[in-house]
Amino acid sequence: MYDFQPDPGLDTAERHRQLFEAADALTSGEPDPVANMANVAALIWEFVPDLNWAGFYRMGDNADGAPELVLGPFVGRPACIRIPVGAGVCGAAAQSGETQLVEDVHAFPGHIACDAASRSEVVVPVVRKGEVIAVIDLDSASPSRFTEGDARGLEKLARLLSDRI
Template identity: 85%
Template sequence: MYDFKPDPGLDTAERYRQLSDAADALTAGEPDPVANMANVAALIWEFLPGLNWAGFYRMGKSASGADELVLGPFVGRPACIRIPLGQGVCGVAASTRETQLVEDVHAFPGHIACDAASRSELVVPVVRDGETIAVIDLDSPEPARFTNKDASGLEKLARLLSARI
Protein backbone atom coordinates (compact mmCIF):
# COMPACT_ATOMS: atom_id res chain seq x y z
CA MET A 1 0.00 0.00 0.00
CA TYR A 2 1.18 3.49 -0.83
CA ASP A 3 0.71 6.37 1.58
CA PHE A 4 2.08 9.57 0.11
CA LYS A 5 1.12 12.33 2.52
CA PRO A 6 3.39 15.37 2.56
CA ASP A 7 4.03 17.43 5.66
CA PRO A 8 1.83 20.54 5.37
CA GLY A 9 4.77 22.71 6.50
CA LEU A 10 7.01 21.88 3.54
CA ASP A 11 8.39 24.73 1.47
CA THR A 12 7.50 24.71 -2.23
CA ALA A 13 10.80 23.31 -3.50
CA GLU A 14 10.76 20.40 -1.05
CA ARG A 15 7.08 19.72 -1.73
CA TYR A 16 7.79 19.38 -5.47
CA ARG A 17 10.89 17.28 -4.81
CA GLN A 18 8.83 14.85 -2.77
CA LEU A 19 6.03 14.91 -5.36
CA SER A 20 8.51 14.03 -8.12
CA ASP A 21 10.05 11.27 -6.01
CA ALA A 22 6.60 9.78 -5.36
CA ALA A 23 5.67 10.04 -9.06
CA ASP A 24 8.95 8.40 -10.00
CA ALA A 25 8.30 5.53 -7.57
CA LEU A 26 4.74 4.97 -8.84
CA THR A 27 5.45 5.21 -12.57
CA ALA A 28 8.87 3.51 -12.85
CA GLY A 29 8.49 0.38 -14.93
CA GLU A 30 4.75 0.83 -15.53
CA PRO A 31 4.11 0.93 -19.29
CA ASP A 32 0.46 2.02 -19.18
CA PRO A 33 0.20 5.80 -19.69
CA VAL A 34 -3.37 6.05 -18.36
CA ALA A 35 -2.43 4.31 -15.11
CA ASN A 36 0.57 6.60 -14.73
CA MET A 37 -1.46 9.76 -15.40
CA ALA A 38 -4.15 8.61 -12.95
CA ASN A 39 -1.67 8.01 -10.15
CA VAL A 40 0.16 11.27 -10.78
CA ALA A 41 -3.11 13.26 -10.82
CA ALA A 42 -3.93 11.73 -7.42
CA LEU A 43 -0.43 12.57 -6.13
CA ILE A 44 -0.70 16.17 -7.28
CA TRP A 45 -4.05 16.43 -5.48
CA GLU A 46 -2.46 15.11 -2.27
CA PHE A 47 0.68 17.23 -2.45
CA LEU A 48 -0.60 20.62 -3.57
CA PRO A 49 -3.07 22.53 -1.41
CA GLY A 50 -5.58 25.02 -2.76
CA LEU A 51 -6.58 23.16 -5.93
CA ASN A 52 -10.03 22.51 -7.32
CA TRP A 53 -8.78 20.50 -10.34
CA ALA A 54 -5.61 18.57 -11.14
CA GLY A 55 -5.05 16.34 -14.12
CA PHE A 56 -4.08 15.75 -17.69
CA TYR A 57 -5.23 16.50 -21.17
CA ARG A 58 -3.58 14.29 -23.77
CA MET A 59 -3.08 14.81 -27.48
CA GLY A 60 -5.76 13.24 -29.63
CA LYS A 61 -7.69 13.75 -32.84
CA SER A 62 -10.99 15.49 -33.51
CA ALA A 63 -13.70 13.90 -35.64
CA SER A 64 -12.20 15.74 -38.62
CA GLY A 65 -8.72 14.42 -37.85
CA ALA A 66 -7.27 17.67 -36.45
CA ASP A 67 -4.95 17.50 -33.45
CA GLU A 68 -6.62 18.54 -30.19
CA LEU A 69 -6.43 17.92 -26.47
CA VAL A 70 -8.63 15.19 -25.01
CA LEU A 71 -9.47 14.87 -21.34
CA GLY A 72 -7.27 12.42 -19.46
CA PRO A 73 -7.16 11.25 -15.84
CA PHE A 74 -7.92 13.96 -13.28
CA VAL A 75 -9.19 14.76 -9.79
CA GLY A 76 -11.90 17.39 -9.46
CA ARG A 77 -15.24 18.31 -10.97
CA PRO A 78 -16.26 17.12 -14.45
CA ALA A 79 -14.29 18.93 -17.13
CA CYS A 80 -14.34 19.94 -20.77
CA ILE A 81 -13.64 16.84 -22.86
CA ARG A 82 -11.98 18.35 -25.94
CA ILE A 83 -9.93 21.51 -26.32
CA PRO A 84 -8.71 22.78 -29.70
CA LEU A 85 -5.02 23.63 -29.92
CA GLY A 86 -4.38 27.32 -29.37
CA GLN A 87 -7.61 27.84 -27.43
CA GLY A 88 -7.84 28.37 -23.70
CA VAL A 89 -4.92 28.05 -21.32
CA CYS A 90 -4.43 24.35 -22.05
CA GLY A 91 -4.65 24.74 -25.81
CA VAL A 92 -2.11 27.59 -25.77
CA ALA A 93 0.31 25.58 -23.60
CA ALA A 94 -0.01 22.59 -25.92
CA SER A 95 0.47 24.54 -29.14
CA THR A 96 3.35 26.74 -27.93
CA ARG A 97 4.99 24.04 -25.77
CA GLU A 98 5.37 26.76 -23.11
CA THR A 99 4.17 26.78 -19.51
CA GLN A 100 1.18 29.04 -18.89
CA LEU A 101 0.99 30.57 -15.41
CA VAL A 102 -2.24 32.55 -15.19
CA GLU A 103 -2.95 34.60 -12.06
CA ASP A 104 -6.48 35.55 -13.17
CA VAL A 105 -8.16 33.24 -15.67
CA HIS A 106 -10.84 35.85 -16.36
CA ALA A 107 -8.15 38.11 -17.83
CA PHE A 108 -6.78 35.37 -20.13
CA PRO A 109 -8.02 35.90 -23.71
CA GLY A 110 -10.16 32.97 -24.79
CA HIS A 111 -10.18 31.27 -21.38
CA ILE A 112 -12.37 28.15 -21.40
CA ALA A 113 -14.31 28.00 -18.13
CA CYS A 114 -14.96 24.35 -17.30
CA ASP A 115 -15.47 25.24 -13.62
CA ALA A 116 -16.72 28.74 -12.79
CA ALA A 117 -14.99 28.50 -9.40
CA SER A 118 -11.51 28.48 -10.97
CA ARG A 119 -9.64 31.77 -10.59
CA SER A 120 -6.02 30.85 -11.43
CA GLU A 121 -4.40 28.16 -13.54
CA LEU A 122 -1.04 26.56 -14.24
CA VAL A 123 -0.60 24.43 -17.36
CA VAL A 124 2.65 22.69 -18.25
CA PRO A 125 3.15 20.85 -21.54
CA VAL A 126 4.58 17.34 -21.48
CA VAL A 127 6.92 17.15 -24.47
CA ARG A 128 8.56 14.09 -26.02
CA ASP A 129 10.87 14.30 -29.05
CA GLY A 130 9.92 17.95 -29.54
CA GLU A 131 6.17 17.26 -29.67
CA THR A 132 3.50 17.94 -27.05
CA ILE A 133 1.99 14.63 -25.93
CA ALA A 134 -0.09 15.99 -23.04
CA VAL A 135 -0.47 18.89 -20.63
CA ILE A 136 -0.64 18.90 -16.85
CA ASP A 137 -3.40 21.27 -15.79
CA LEU A 138 -3.88 22.70 -12.29
CA ASP A 139 -6.78 24.98 -11.38
CA SER A 140 -7.40 26.86 -8.16
CA PRO A 141 -10.28 28.89 -6.76
CA GLU A 142 -7.63 31.23 -5.29
CA PRO A 143 -6.47 34.17 -7.42
CA ALA A 144 -2.71 34.09 -8.10
CA ARG A 145 -2.40 30.67 -6.39
CA PHE A 146 0.57 29.58 -8.52
CA THR A 147 4.11 30.97 -8.56
CA ASN A 148 7.21 30.52 -10.67
CA LYS A 149 8.33 27.93 -8.09
CA ASP A 150 5.17 25.93 -8.83
CA ALA A 151 5.85 26.23 -12.55
CA SER A 152 9.44 25.04 -12.11
CA GLY A 153 8.38 22.09 -9.95
CA LEU A 154 5.67 21.02 -12.38
CA GLU A 155 8.06 21.38 -15.35
CA LYS A 156 10.46 18.92 -13.66
CA LEU A 157 7.57 16.54 -13.13
CA ALA A 158 6.56 16.88 -16.80
CA ARG A 159 10.11 16.00 -17.90
CA LEU A 160 10.03 12.87 -15.73
CA LEU A 161 6.65 11.85 -17.17
CA SER A 162 7.52 12.51 -20.81
CA ALA A 163 8.82 8.95 -21.23
CA ARG A 164 6.12 7.38 -19.03
CA ILE A 165 2.83 8.59 -20.48
Protein backbone atom coordinates in the same frame (compact mmCIF):
# COMPACT_ATOMS: atom_id res chain seq x y z
CA MET B 1 -0.23 0.18 -0.04
CA TYR B 2 0.97 3.67 -0.78
CA ASP B 3 0.49 6.43 1.74
CA PHE B 4 1.87 9.71 0.53
CA GLN B 5 1.12 12.34 3.16
CA PRO B 6 3.23 15.46 2.70
CA ASP B 7 3.80 17.73 5.65
CA PRO B 8 1.49 20.74 5.23
CA GLY B 9 4.32 23.06 6.36
CA LEU B 10 6.65 22.22 3.46
CA ASP B 11 7.91 25.06 1.28
CA THR B 12 7.15 24.93 -2.44
CA ALA B 13 10.56 23.58 -3.51
CA GLU B 14 10.52 20.73 -0.99
CA ARG B 15 6.88 19.91 -1.76
CA HIS B 16 7.72 19.59 -5.48
CA ARG B 17 10.86 17.58 -4.72
CA GLN B 18 8.83 15.07 -2.74
CA LEU B 19 6.09 15.04 -5.40
CA PHE B 20 8.71 14.26 -8.05
CA GLU B 21 10.20 11.42 -5.98
CA ALA B 22 6.76 9.91 -5.33
CA ALA B 23 5.81 10.17 -9.02
CA ASP B 24 9.11 8.59 -10.03
CA ALA B 25 8.55 5.70 -7.62
CA LEU B 26 4.97 5.08 -8.76
CA THR B 27 5.58 5.33 -12.51
CA SER B 28 9.01 3.70 -12.81
CA GLY B 29 8.67 0.50 -14.80
CA GLU B 30 4.91 0.87 -15.32
CA PRO B 31 4.21 0.87 -19.07
CA ASP B 32 0.53 1.90 -18.94
CA PRO B 33 0.19 5.64 -19.59
CA VAL B 34 -3.35 5.90 -18.19
CA ALA B 35 -2.34 4.25 -14.92
CA ASN B 36 0.64 6.59 -14.65
CA MET B 37 -1.41 9.72 -15.37
CA ALA B 38 -4.07 8.61 -12.85
CA ASN B 39 -1.53 8.04 -10.08
CA VAL B 40 0.30 11.30 -10.78
CA ALA B 41 -2.98 13.28 -10.80
CA ALA B 42 -3.74 11.78 -7.38
CA LEU B 43 -0.23 12.61 -6.14
CA ILE B 44 -0.53 16.21 -7.33
CA TRP B 45 -3.85 16.47 -5.48
CA GLU B 46 -2.13 15.24 -2.29
CA PHE B 47 1.03 17.33 -2.59
CA VAL B 48 -0.17 20.68 -3.98
CA PRO B 49 -2.52 22.56 -1.65
CA ASP B 50 -5.46 24.76 -2.59
CA LEU B 51 -6.50 23.02 -5.83
CA ASN B 52 -9.95 22.48 -7.26
CA TRP B 53 -8.69 20.44 -10.28
CA ALA B 54 -5.53 18.55 -11.15
CA GLY B 55 -4.97 16.30 -14.11
CA PHE B 56 -4.04 15.71 -17.71
CA TYR B 57 -5.23 16.46 -21.18
CA ARG B 58 -3.74 14.21 -23.88
CA MET B 59 -3.15 15.11 -27.50
CA GLY B 60 -5.65 13.52 -29.86
CA ASP B 61 -7.58 14.33 -33.02
CA ASN B 62 -11.09 15.66 -33.53
CA ALA B 63 -13.56 14.11 -35.98
CA ASP B 64 -11.93 16.05 -38.84
CA GLY B 65 -8.44 14.85 -37.92
CA ALA B 66 -7.31 18.20 -36.49
CA PRO B 67 -5.23 17.99 -33.29
CA GLU B 68 -6.98 18.72 -30.02
CA LEU B 69 -6.60 18.01 -26.34
CA VAL B 70 -8.69 15.17 -24.91
CA LEU B 71 -9.46 14.81 -21.22
CA GLY B 72 -7.23 12.36 -19.38
CA PRO B 73 -7.11 11.19 -15.76
CA PHE B 74 -7.82 13.91 -13.20
CA VAL B 75 -9.03 14.71 -9.70
CA GLY B 76 -11.75 17.32 -9.29
CA ARG B 77 -15.11 18.24 -10.73
CA PRO B 78 -16.18 17.02 -14.18
CA ALA B 79 -14.23 18.84 -16.89
CA CYS B 80 -14.32 19.85 -20.52
CA ILE B 81 -13.71 16.73 -22.61
CA ARG B 82 -12.13 18.27 -25.72
CA ILE B 83 -10.16 21.51 -26.09
CA PRO B 84 -8.95 22.76 -29.48
CA VAL B 85 -5.22 23.41 -29.70
CA GLY B 86 -4.76 27.15 -29.23
CA ALA B 87 -7.99 27.60 -27.22
CA GLY B 88 -7.89 28.55 -23.55
CA VAL B 89 -4.95 28.10 -21.22
CA CYS B 90 -4.49 24.39 -21.97
CA GLY B 91 -4.72 24.93 -25.72
CA ALA B 92 -2.20 27.79 -25.51
CA ALA B 93 0.27 25.52 -23.69
CA ALA B 94 -0.23 22.76 -26.25
CA GLN B 95 0.21 25.16 -29.18
CA SER B 96 3.24 27.02 -27.84
CA GLY B 97 4.91 24.16 -25.99
CA GLU B 98 5.43 26.61 -23.12
CA THR B 99 4.17 26.68 -19.55
CA GLN B 100 1.22 28.97 -18.95
CA LEU B 101 1.16 30.55 -15.47
CA VAL B 102 -2.09 32.50 -15.15
CA GLU B 103 -2.84 34.60 -12.07
CA ASP B 104 -6.41 35.46 -13.19
CA VAL B 105 -8.04 33.11 -15.68
CA HIS B 106 -10.83 35.62 -16.33
CA ALA B 107 -8.24 38.00 -17.79
CA PHE B 108 -6.79 35.31 -20.10
CA PRO B 109 -8.01 35.82 -23.68
CA GLY B 110 -10.22 32.91 -24.74
CA HIS B 111 -10.26 31.27 -21.31
CA ILE B 112 -12.49 28.19 -21.26
CA ALA B 113 -14.42 27.98 -17.98
CA CYS B 114 -14.84 24.27 -17.32
CA ASP B 115 -15.36 25.12 -13.63
CA ALA B 116 -16.63 28.60 -12.86
CA ALA B 117 -14.91 28.44 -9.45
CA SER B 118 -11.42 28.42 -11.00
CA ARG B 119 -9.55 31.70 -10.64
CA SER B 120 -5.90 30.79 -11.39
CA GLU B 121 -4.22 28.07 -13.41
CA VAL B 122 -0.88 26.60 -14.36
CA VAL B 123 -0.55 24.37 -17.43
CA VAL B 124 2.68 22.58 -18.31
CA PRO B 125 3.20 20.78 -21.62
CA VAL B 126 4.59 17.25 -21.60
CA VAL B 127 6.97 17.02 -24.57
CA ARG B 128 8.38 13.87 -26.16
CA LYS B 129 10.84 14.08 -29.07
CA GLY B 130 9.94 17.73 -29.65
CA GLU B 131 6.15 17.16 -29.73
CA VAL B 132 3.58 18.03 -27.08
CA ILE B 133 1.89 14.75 -26.12
CA ALA B 134 -0.13 16.04 -23.15
CA VAL B 135 -0.48 18.87 -20.68
CA ILE B 136 -0.55 18.86 -16.89
CA ASP B 137 -3.30 21.23 -15.75
CA LEU B 138 -3.80 22.59 -12.22
CA ASP B 139 -6.62 24.95 -11.27
CA SER B 140 -7.32 26.81 -8.05
CA ALA B 141 -10.24 28.82 -6.76
CA SER B 142 -7.70 31.27 -5.30
CA PRO B 143 -6.39 34.11 -7.48
CA SER B 144 -2.61 34.13 -8.05
CA ARG B 145 -2.32 30.70 -6.39
CA PHE B 146 0.57 29.41 -8.51
CA THR B 147 4.17 30.59 -8.44
CA GLU B 148 7.23 30.24 -10.64
CA GLY B 149 8.33 27.59 -8.15
CA ASP B 150 5.19 25.58 -8.90
CA ALA B 151 5.78 25.98 -12.62
CA ARG B 152 9.43 24.82 -12.35
CA GLY B 153 8.46 21.83 -10.20
CA LEU B 154 5.75 20.77 -12.64
CA GLU B 155 8.10 21.22 -15.61
CA LYS B 156 10.55 18.79 -13.98
CA LEU B 157 7.65 16.37 -13.40
CA ALA B 158 6.60 16.73 -17.06
CA ARG B 159 10.12 15.82 -18.21
CA LEU B 160 10.02 12.70 -16.05
CA LEU B 161 6.64 11.69 -17.44
CA SER B 162 7.47 12.34 -21.09
CA ASP B 163 8.49 8.68 -21.58
CA ARG B 164 5.99 7.26 -19.07
CA ILE B 165 2.65 8.46 -20.44
